[in-house]
Amino acid sequence: MxxxxxxxxxxxxxxxxxxxxxxxxxxxxxxxxxxxxxxxxxxxxxxxxxxxxxxxxxxxxxxxxxxxxxxxxxxxxxxxxxxxxxxxxxxxxxxxxxxxxxxxxxxxxxxxxxxxxxxxxxxxxxxxxxxxxxxxxxxxxxxxxxxxxxxxxxxxxxxxxxxxxxxxxxxxxxxxxxxxxxxxxxxxxxxxxxxxxxxxxxxxxxxxxxxxxxxxxxxxxxxxxxxxxxxxxxxxxxxxxxxxxxxxxxxxxLWLDLARMSNVNMARLRDGILSSHNASILAGGDGNELFITFKEGVAESLLQRGHMFYAWPSLPNAYRLVTSFTTTAMEIDEFIDDLK
Ligand SMILES: Cc1ncc(COP(=O)(O)O)c(C=O)c1O
Structure with missing residues (x-):
C-alpha cells in the first residue's frame, strides 16, 4: 500500500x-x-x-x-x-x-x-x-x-x-x-x-x-x-x-538526485489523479507535495485499504499527499488503481 x-x-x-x-x-x-x-x-x-x-x-x-x-x-x-x-x-x-x-x-x-x-x-x-x-x-x-x-x-x-x-x-x-x-x-x-x-x-x-x-x-x-x-x-x-x-x-x-526522484514520483501520482474521476487537485505539485479532495467516501475507503495520507484542515475537505525518494512506482500505481 x-x-x-x-x-x-x-x-x-x-x-x-x-x-x-x-x-x-x-x-x-x-x-x-x-x-x-x-x-x-x-x-x-x-x-x-x-x-x-x-x-x-x-x-x-x-x-x-x-x-x-x-x-x-x-x-x-x-x-x-x-x-x-x-x-x-x-x-x-x-x-x-x-x-x-x-x-x-x-x-x-x-x-x-x-x-x-x-x-x-x-x-x-x-x-x-x-x-x-x-x-x-x-x-x-x-x-x-x-x-x-x-x-x-x-x-x-x-x-x-x-x-x-x-x-x-x-x-x-x-x-x-x-x-x-x-x-x-x-x-x-x-x-x-x-x-x-x-x-x-x-x-x-x-x-x-x-x-x-x-x-x-x-x-x-x-x-x-x-x-x-x-x-x-x-x-x-x-x-x-x-x-x-x-x-x-x-x-x-546526491541531494538533487534524491529530490528529482521524489518530484518524478509526484508527477506520476499527479498524472494518475488527473486521470481519475474520484479526486481533484486543490494545490501543490511543484515539488513533492499535493493537496487534493476526494469524492465522498473515497478517502475513507482508501485509508481502510491501508493507504496512508493525512487530512489537511486549512483547505476544505482536503488531504495532503507527499512523495519521497523511497516512493515506488508500484505504490503509486496501486493507489491510483484503488482510487479509480
Ligand atoms: C515547511 C517545513 N519547515 C520545517 C520543517 C522541519 O520540521 P522538524 O523540526 O520536524 O524537522 C518541516 C517538517 O515538517 C516543514 O514541513
Missing amino acids: ANFGSDNTSGVHPTIVESIVAASAGAAPAYGADDLTRSVESKLSALFECDVTVLLVGTGTAANCIGLATLCPSVGGIFTHAEAHIVNDESTAPELYTGGARQFTVGGDDAKPDLEELEQKIEVSGARGVHSVKPSVISISNLTELGARFSPDETAAYSELAKSRGMKLFMDGARFANAVAGSSDSPADLTWRAGVDALSFGATKNGAMAAEALVFFNPDEAMLAEFHRKRGGHLWSKHRYLAAQFDAYLEDD
Whole structure:
C-alpha cells in the first residue's frame, strides 16, 4: 500500500548511512572543528557560489528558530503566511529562541504571503513607534506549505519590501531541494541573489537521518547564530556525525538526485489523479507535495485499504499527499488503481 503521509517517513539513504559509518573510524575534534565540517562548508560555498557560513543542526525547527533568533530581536516582529511551519508546527519555539518576538500572519494563494497584505501589516504593526512591535523579518518557505515553488523574481519582491523597511528575509527550506529540482534556477538565484539573508536547507526529509544546514549569506550575522545554537542546546559535541550526513548528501549531487526522484514520483501520482474521476487537485505539485479532495467516501475507503495520507484542515475537505525518494512506482500505481 502507498505511504504518502510525509517525506519524514522515508528512510536514510544508504550512502548517508555509509558516510556515518566511515566517520566512526578513529577520533575527530568535537563541536564542529573536524575536517568533515570544513568539507561541508566548502561544498555549500561552492553550491551557492559565494562564501557562506553554515551551522548544522538536527531538526528543521532548530534551523528555523536559530535563524530567526539571529535575524530578529526580541522586540521584533516576524511576518509570514498563516500556513507557515513556524506558526503552526513549531509550538512556541520561535518565541522561545527569539526571546519573545511576535509572529504576524497574512493570507495568499499557495501559501505565498500576499505582498499587499504583508506591506499593510508591516505598516500597521510598526506605526506606534516604541509602543508597537519592530518589523524585523519576512519569512517565506520554499517549497511553501502548500507545495508551491517561489521563482527568483517572486522572492526578490519580498526582499525589496524587507530591505525598504530595514528588515531581513528568511527562507525555510525544509524542502529547498525539491524546489531546486523542479526549477531551472540555481540555488544562488533562488536565495541570496534574490535577497535571502539566511536559509534553512533541509536534508532530513530527503535522505538524511537528522541533519539540516542553517546557511547565512552574510558571515557577519552568523557569529550571533553560533551563540543561539549553543544556548538552545543544538551544538552537537560529536558534530562530525551531522557533517558526515551533509557531506554525503552534497557529494556528486546526491541531494538533487534524491529530490528529482521524489518530484518524478509526484508527477506520476499527479498524472494518475488527473486521470481519475474520484479526486481533484486543490494545490501543490511543484515539488513533492499535493493537496487534493476526494469524492465522498473515497478517502475513507482508501485509508481502510491501508493507504496512508493525512487530512489537511486549512483547505476544505482536503488531504495532503507527499512523495519521497523511497516512493515506488508500484505504490503509486496501486493507489491510483484503488482510487479509480
Ligand atoms: C515547511 C517545513 N519547515 C520545517 C520543517 C522541519 O520540521 P522538524 O523540526 O520536524 O524537522 C518541516 C517538517 O515538517 C516543514 O514541513
